[in-house]
Amino acid sequence: SSTVREPDAGAAQERYQIRAALEGLASKLAASKITDEDLVQLNAYNESLMDPSLTDVEVQEINRQLHFHVYLVAGSPLLLSLMRLLWQSFPHGPQYHRPREESLAEHRQLIEALGRHDSEAAQAITHGHIIGAIPYAVTPPENRGRPKQPRKQQSHAHASEIVEGA
Numbered sequence: 001s002s003t004v005r006e007p008d009a010g011a012a013q014e015r016y017q018i019r020a021a022l023e024g025l026a027s028k029l030a031a032s033k034i035t036d037e038d039l040v041q042l043n044a045y046n047e048s049l050m051d052p053s054l055t056d057v058e059v060q061e062i063n064r065q066l067h068f069h070v071y072l073v074a075g076s077p078l079l080l081s082l083m084r085l086l087w088q089s090f091p092h093g094p095q096y097h098r099p100r101e102e103s104l105a106e107h108r109q110l111i112e113a114l115g116r117h118d119s120e121a122a123q124a125i126t127h128g129h130i131i132g133a134i135p136y137a138v139t140p141p142e143n144r145g146r147p148k149q150p151r152k153q154q155s156h157a158h159a160s161e162i163v164e165g166a
Contacts, residue, residue: 012137013134013137015089019130020130023070023071023130029079031123034114035073039111039115041069043111045062046104049100049103049104064087071083098133106128106129110125110129
């Protein structure tokens with residue numbers, strides 16, 4: 001029932017919003033510091049995620065390595081610590097139910113922005129990448145095939161409305 005999901009959906013959405021803000025900052029900071037070697041490594045992680053034979057656990061680990069590489073390049077030990085704590089708050093990792101192709105395309109856009117040292121684009125792409133995962137986090141798998149009803153952009157909806165409207 002949705003009453004059981006309400007706190008989980010609200011908490012999940014909040015974690016993604018916090019992660020979007022912090023990870024967007026990490027990407028912004030990383031853009032001015034990234035090296036060619038870092039870009040090669042990020043592309044290697046993203047390309048390895050294309051392997052259809054990977055298990056869910058392997059996908060999660062490679063995705064984690066890609067994201068944490070950006071955090072490391074950002075050069076902020078405090079931000080890195082906050083991101084570790086935040087990732088631990090996701091039971092199966094933050095991208096658990098998201099279509100892999102969607103993440104790969106957004107990773108490519110981020111890597112391209114980082115390669116241009118475009119801090120604003122890197123921040124915006126990252127923010128969108130994380131916020132884009134919210135519907136997968138708050139919508140139960142059995143409801144994912146249903147058409148989504150539009151929500152207001154700046155909605156302060158209750159978690160029960162988000163779950164039921166998704």
